[in-house]
Amino acid sequence: MELKNVISEKLVFFLDVRDTDELFETMATSLQEKGLVKSSYLQAIKQREKEFPTGLATEQFGVALPHTDAEHVNEEAISIGILRQPVTFQHMGMGVQDVEVKLVFMLALQKPENQLEVLQTVMSLIQNKAFMEAVTKCTSEKEVIDTVLNFTEVSVSNNK
Amino acid sequence: MKKLLIMCGTGIATSTVVTGKVRDWLKDNNLEDKVQLFQSKITDELNRLDDYDIVVSTTLVPDNVRDKVIDGVPLLTGFGTEEMYGKILELINS
Numbered sequence: 001m002e003l004k005n006v007i008s009e010k011l012v013f014f015l016d017v018r019d020t021d022e023l024f025e026t027m028a029t030s031l032q033e034k035g036l037v038k039s040s041y042l043q044a045i046k047q048r049e050k051e052f053p054t055g056l057a058t059e060q061f062g063v064a065l066p067h068t069d070a071e072h073v074n075e076e077a078i079s080i081g082i083l084r085q086p087v088t089f090q091h092m093g094m095g096v097q098d099v100e101v102k103l104v105f106m107l108a109l110q111k112p113e114n115q116l117e118v119l120q121t122v123m124s125l126i127q128n129k130a131f132m133e134a135v136t137k138c139t140s141e142k143e144v145i146d147t148v149l150n151f152t153e154v155s156v157s158n159n160k
Numbered sequence: 161m162k163k164l165l166i167m168c169g170t171g172i173a174t175s176t177v178v179t180g181k182v183r184d185w186l187k188d189n190n191l192e193d194k195v196q197l198f199q200s201k202i203t204d205e206l207n208r209l210d211d212y213d214i215v216v217s218t219t220l221v222p223d224n225v226r227d228k229v230i231d232g233v234p235l236l237t238g239f240g241t242e243e244m245y246g247k248i249l250e251l252i253n254s
Contacts, residue, residue, distance in 0.1 A: 052169025052202070052219040056237055067173045092174070092218055093233035094226075112176040112199065119177045127238045 001076070001114050003121045003152055010034070011079040012141040020049060023087055024066065027079050027106045036077045037108050044068040045106070055089030055099035060132045062099035064089045065122070067107035076115065078122070079106040080144060082136060102136060121152055162195050162213040162252050166232065171201030174218040178232045182216070185245060194252055214251045216244075 011030070017023045028042040048068040055064045081104035091097040105122055109115055125131050131151040138144045166182060168175035179199045186192050198212065202219055209215055209225055216232040230247050234240035 048169060054174075056233070058237060065173065067170060069170050070172055091233075092236070094217075094220060094229075094231045096220075107173055109172050112172045115172075116176050116180045119173060120180060123177050123236055 001118055003078070003118050004149055006076050006078045006118060007080065007145060007148060008077075009141040009145050011077060012144045013079070013081045014084065014141075015081050016084040017087060018085075020066075020087060020089060021046065023081065023083070023104065024049070024106075027081055027104070031077060031079055031106070031108055034077075036073070036075045038072050038074060041068065041072040041108070044072045049089075053090030053092055055091045055101055056126065057091060057097075057099050058126055058132060059129060061086065061103070061136075062089060062101035063103045063105070063126045064099070064101045065092075065105050065107060067109055070110045073108045073110055075108070076110050077108045078118070079108070080104070080148070081106065082138065082144065103132070125151055161193075163198065163211065164195050164214040164216070164248070165198045165200060165205060165209070165212040166216045167200050167202045167205050168218040168232075169202060171199065171204070174232075174236060175199050175201075178216060178218055178235045181235045182248070189249075191252060214248060216248070 013027060015026060024045050028045055031037045045066050045068050049066055054066050055062050083102045086100035086102050089099050089101045091099050128151060134147050138147055166175045166179045179197060186195055209228055215228055216230045218232040221229045234244045
């Protein structure tokens, strides 16, 4: 499976939210309304983020990859959130550390063996400075998807 | 043959990325025959970490097992990967 199969303009959000709860509610509710996740997904995302935070610091600004167990997911999808005001997440991994997040990839995932390519693409995008700058300057949902796809092609061809 | 466990909170997202990268690294360094890879979620593994020779985690682990676990986050951010691979290599050769 490739990234282009799981993203869409309808799953892109420009958000002005105060905290992670409000962020998760907006993005998860939309996934649920489209039938992509179950009603248990939102609560599971919140709980999971508390136990195992998903913020990641990059050179420019923080990114978060909220996700939860496959049992809450109907169909694989990735929702993209561009935050007008940064929201504080905890950093993934060993230490306790705050990260100011401006870009969110909310993952609705099922089998790990199917999604290595998708996840590797997301990881290479967030390590790409030009992508990170470009994506936060987008002003429409279509522009965000086009930017993701353009940079996906570049990073895939660079890896070959 | 060393047993290497890679774990995260769900066992489906970040551990998938880290497992993919470690597999490529083992291949590039001709270490595939020396290491068997396992991928899982932290809650399934905490009670049996001693079954593995090497443990890499992308998520926080309890203090009592902290010494046994290598932080896998560098493979997600790109910062500090050499140091992380150095620790794994040391354990493979020990």
